[in-house]
Amino acid sequence: MITRKDLLSEIIERELAMFQSVNNRGGRADCQDMPESFRLMREITHAVLSVAFLESYGQDLRRAERDGRNFMTEKYAIMEGQIAPINPDPRIPEIADQETDWREAVAAEFPHAVEPGGSEAFRRYLRAELQTYSPGTIGAYAECVDAARREGRNLARERYDLLMSKLGFGSLAEREASVERGG
Numbered sequence: 001m002i003t004r005k006d007l008l009s010e011i012i013e014r015e016l017a018m019f020q021s022v023n024n025r026g027g028r029a030d031c032q033d034m035p036e037s038f039r040l041m042r043e044i045t046h047a048v049l050s051v052a053f054l055e056s057y058g059q060d061l062r063r064a065e066r067d068g069r070n071f072m073t074e075k076y077a078i079m080e081g082q083i084a085p086i087n088p089d090p091r092i093p094e095i096a097d098q099e100t101d102w103r104e105a106v107a108a109e110f111p112h113a114v115e116p117g118g119s120e121a122f123r124r125y126l127r128a129e130l131q132t133y134s135p136g137t138i139g140a141y142a143e144c145v146d147a148a149r150r151e152g153r154n155l156a157r158e159r160y161d162l163l164m165s166k167l168g169f170g171s172l173a174e175r176e177a178s179v180e181r182g183g
Contacts, residue, residue, distance in 0.1 A: 018072040053140035071132040078128040102156035112179035
């Protein structure tokens with residue numbers, strides 16, 4: 001049986017391969033030359049989600065590769081208005097709105113460690129990403145959001161705590177205190 005860690009690693013490597021092959025209008029983007037940053041950001045994005053989500057999304061990625069689709073190209077094309085949204089699932093705006101609300105709450109509580117602006121850009125990015133997911137994967141993500149609400153959790157907070165830990169800053173609260181002290 002594949003472990004959660006293995007699923008996460010497989011997803012990130014498949015996403016990275018797609019990301020590396022995106023052809024930007026102005027040529028290769030600088031961020032495409034920073035695979036470790038990409039891996040870290042994708043890890044924190046997915047690590048707080050359920051195994052059911054990871055399994056479903058992993059299947060989406062494998063299917064996309066077989067079909068010659070590149071989710072990263074599609075996501076950025078949707079974000080930039082080059083192509084119309086491809087998925088009318090009504091859960092997409094609901095998920096994006098909740099994730100944005102959580103991000104705004106984290107930024108309000110930790111304004112030195114988390115950029116307070118950027119909510120609309122974040123929402124647009126997430127909506128575009130969700131456009132590439134299958135109905136099953138969107139359902140699994142919606143269940144993660146619903147479970148977090150029921151449990152009083154904030155998935156954005158969990159992601160930022162994980163990020164700060166991986167960057168060596170301890171927790172989000174520790175990073176906020178350090179930045180406030182000028183560190």
